[in-house]
Amino acid sequence: MKTAFITGVTGQDGAYLARLLIDKGYQVHGGVRRISHSEFERHEILGIAGQVTTHEFDLSEPNQMLRLFTKLKIDEFYNLAAQSFVGASWELPIYTSEIDGLAVVQMLDALRTVSPETRYYQASTSEMFGLVQEVPQRETTRLYPRSPYGVAKVFAHYMTINYRESFGTHASSGILFNHESPLRGKEFVTRKITLALSRLARGGDEILELGNMDARRDWGFAGDYVEGMWRMLQQDAADDYVLATGVTTPIRDFVDMAATALGFDIAWEGEGESEFGVDRKSGKRIVQVNPKFFRPAEVDLLIGDPAKAEEKLGWKATTTVQQLAEMMAKFDYDALA
Numbered sequence: 001m002k003t004a005f006i007t008g009v010t011g012q013d014g015a016y017l018a019r020l021l022i023d024k025g026y027q028v029h030g031g032v033r034r035i036s037h038s039e040f041e042r043h044e045i046l047g048i049a050g051q052v053t054t055h056e057f058d059l060s061e062p063n064q065m066l067r068l069f070t071k072l073k074i075d076e077f078y079n080l081a082a083q084s085f086v087g088a089s090w091e092l093p094i095y096t097s098e099i100d101g102l103a104v105v106q107m108l109d110a111l112r113t114v115s116p117e118t119r120y121y122q123a124s125t126s127e128m129f130g131l132v133q134e135v136p137q138r139e140t141t142r143l144y145p146r147s148p149y150g151v152a153k154v155f156a157h158y159m160t161i162n163y164r165e166s167f168g169t170h171a172s173s174g175i176l177f178n179h180e181s182p183l184r185g186k187e188f189v190t191r192k193i194t195l196a197l198s199r200l201a202r203g204g205d206e207i208l209e210l211g212n213m214d215a216r217r218d219w220g221f222a223g224d225y226v227e228g229m230w231r232m233l234q235q236d237a238a239d240d241y242v243l244a245t246g247v248t249t250p251i252r253d254f255v256d257m258a259a260t261a262l263g264f265d266i267a268w269e270g271e272g273e274s275e276f277g278v279d280r281k282s283g284k285r286i287v288q289v290n291p292k293f294f295r296p297a298e299v300d301l302l303i304g305d306p307a308k309a310e311e312k313l314g315w316k317a318t319t320t321v322q323q324l325a326e327m328m329a330k331f332d333y334d335a336l337a
């Protein structure tokens, strides 16, 4: 039986990955920070509550990592924990740099010191492409991060490569484009949309307020992406891979997809900060722009080229953005019954 350790096991990807590894017969350990001890809702939804052996783990405690790696014999280590909300990273630039950047080299160094045979996965991100230098973005595209989060992740990405090249660490970096699910954090735009529209469909009285609706994202399903992470660690040689669908969609179109799934039919009016959406059936305004949600610097376009992952890992996204919007809208609507 192989042993895997997942940091961020209470998060969206951590929960899906834990279920995948449990189904494959792994013994799964997970790092849980003190604040989230009661936050196993995602594990309950996926039917794996109590099946992950949890350990007190905070990315701000390097000695704790050393003690943990000394105590456990870990075959595969997935570093998914992070301050993962881009929007918050401008208010928390130092914390984000410590947790998403510095902690990664501390982890890599602890592994190198006490557990050099462990295979390591780093959760890199399409946010590193930022102001995109090439379309679509692939493993070789020049990075141009646009947020403290993106900058910290670039540091971690290059540290992962550096440990691989310097010390032979089996360290792979997955450059994952946005991936969502019914377990997505409520602050991210897709879930914010499906939750608000579901409440409206249940008779609620609110207006969904959004920031930049012209930004485009390459959205896939988290369940598909954790399979790609696992495949990376099964390769003889560690490497970097883009996981993406190859399709990009504006935020506004995602709103339309989720709205249609819930029985709305939106007519868009106005422009820029004055844009709003009215439901043609009821005549009610249900969406509007609020500049409060604009970011100091935006990533306007993300579209990935997953060709390398397809060829080398045999990995392909199976869920379209339309299916994803319908899945999330249905989950949130049903949960309100």
Ligand code: NAP
Pocket: 007, 008, 009, 010, 011, 012, 013, 014, 031, 032, 033, 035, 036, 039, 057, 058, 059, 060, 079, 080, 081, 082, 083, 084, 085, 099, 123, 124, 125, 126, 175, 176, 177, 178, 179, 180, 185
């Ligand atoms: P998520 O749902 O926000 O989960 C983040 C996890 O990190 C949670 O378990 C959280 O614990 C934990 N965490 C946060 N700060 C921590 C700390 N100081 N010490 C220990 N644990 C801490 O994120 P996700 O969507 O699953 O993403 C997983 C990883 O992939 C992240 O590194 C993210 O940056 C990266 N990524 C995500 C996407 C995407 O579209 N989802 C795309 C590319 C890369 P609590 O439960 O206690 O908060």
Ligand code: G4F
Pocket: 084, 085, 086, 087, 124, 125, 126, 127, 176, 177, 178, 179, 187, 188, 189, 190, 192, 209, 210, 211, 212, 213, 215, 216, 217, 251, 293, 294, 295, 298, 299, 302
């Ligand atoms: O859903 P988002 O907050 O995701 P973002 O910033 O793309 O980051 C996510 O994907 C990254 C991969 O590229 C991950 F690394 C990261 O951890 C996270 O999972 O925002 C998506 C877009 C942005 O352009 C944002 O400006 O939606 C736009 N947006 C418009 N209105 C909004 C809103 N985003 C949020 N969260 N809330 C809004 O009201």
